[in-house]
Amino acid sequence: MTQADDRVLETLSDSGLILSPRILSANTDYSRxxxxxxxxxxxxxxxxxxxxxxxxxxxxxxxxxxEGDLEAADLERDE
Incomplete structure (x- = not known):
């Protein structure tokens, strides 16, 4: 997991919207x-x-x- 991953998830969660990479890029410091x-x-x-x-x-x-109920290490084990 990267800082960008966290920002994407936070943006999707906070907005409650369905978003595209272009819209996410416009609202973060990352390229589309x-x-x-x-x-x-x-x-x-x-x-x-x-x-x-x-x-x-x-x-x-x-x-x-x-929400902290799932750790990044758990995600890596699932892959």
Missing amino acids: HYLSTRLGHLLDAGLVERVDEGLYKITDRGQAYL
Whole structure:
């Protein structure tokens, strides 16, 4: 997990919206391309869900990670 991953999850959680890498980029200090890559990792870890092509929302698992109920080490063991 990276600082960008945390920012993406926080932004998705705080907004309650379905967002694209472009919108996430406009609201963080990361490029759209980098966020697209990170969203792929978050998707693989089950922390975000692809709602449609290029649109993502946080999952219950992602929310649990933000709330401290799921540790980064647990995510690495699941891979």
